[in-house]
Amino acid sequence: MKAIVIGATGATGSMLVDTLLNNDNYVSVTVFVRKSIQIKHPKLIEHSIDFSDIEQYADLIVGDVLFSCLGTTLKDSGSKEAQWRVDFDIPSQFAAIAKRNGVRSLVLVSSFGANPKSNLFYARMKGELECAISKLGFEQYIIFRPGMLQRPNTMRLGEKIGVAVLGILNSIGIAKKQRPLPTKILAEKLAKAPYILSNGMFSIELDKIFSFGR
Numbered sequence: 538m539k540a541i542v543i544g545a546t547g548a549t550g551s552m553l554v555d556t557l558l559n560n561d562n563y564v565s566v567t568v569f570v571r572k573s574i575q576i577k578h579p580k581l582i583e584h585s586i587d588f589s590d591i592e593q594y595a596d597l598i599v600g601d602v603l604f605s606c607l608g609t610t611l612k613d614s615g616s617k618e619a620q621w622r623v624d625f626d627i628p629s630q631f632a633a634i635a636k637r638n639g640v641r642s643l644v645l646v647s648s649f650g651a652n653p654k655s656n657l658f659y660a661r662m663k664g665e666l667e668c669a670i671s672k673l674g675f676e677q678y679i680i681f682r683p684g685m686l687q688r689p690n691t692m693r694l695g696e697k698i699g700v701a702v703l704g705i706l707n708s709i710g711i712a713k714k715q716r717p718l719p720t721k722i723l724a725e726k727l728a729k730a731p732y733i734l735s736n737g738m739f740s741i742e743l744d745k746i747f748s749f750g751r
């Protein structure tokens with residue numbers, strides 16, 4: 538298979554790229570980035586692009602499966618409008634072009650609690666993205682809804698505290714379905730999904746991700 542990845546510089550995306558490059562089921566991995574990921578590999582195809590005008594790169598968005606891992610935080614983006622641009626507009630535009638170009642499968646990293654009718658901005662945004670992509674009619678559409686991610690060497694204090702608190706709760710039998718998910722494990726599950734699932738739409742919820750594909 539030929540993979541396409543957006544969000545390749547993020548914690549999950551970077552781990553996914555490494556996983557795909559070392560997976561024999563994938564013959565090529567095409568990434569779209571703002572700046573180079575500084576990886577040399579015979580299977581890797583890198584395109585440094587201007588994300589404000591995706592359409593001009595439409596002829597490059599070709600392959601068998603698009604992995605959509607793009608996302609940011611409200612703090613990093615600076616406003617809800619800017620976060621919406623990164624988390625909704627760009628992924629939905631890539632998805633539409635990919636479908637137009639004959640890409641048959643899309644794997645989306647969404648979020649626990651994603652719901653287009655949610656009163657919470659982040660959950661509503663992720664839910665609306667899921668719905669927007671579902672309307673495109675991919676032959677295979679796989680949604681992963683992770684919760685708290687455990688990123689290696691994270692510098693985010695809130696994330697460190699959240700992972701620590703969940704770890705304590707899990708150790709005493711509380712919130713086991715919401716235990717932190719290491720990005721390495723998520724990347725492995727994302728890479729497996731297109732070739733172990735059939736055509737159709739699938740939603741892999743937080744509490745099912747750990748056991749998925751075993």
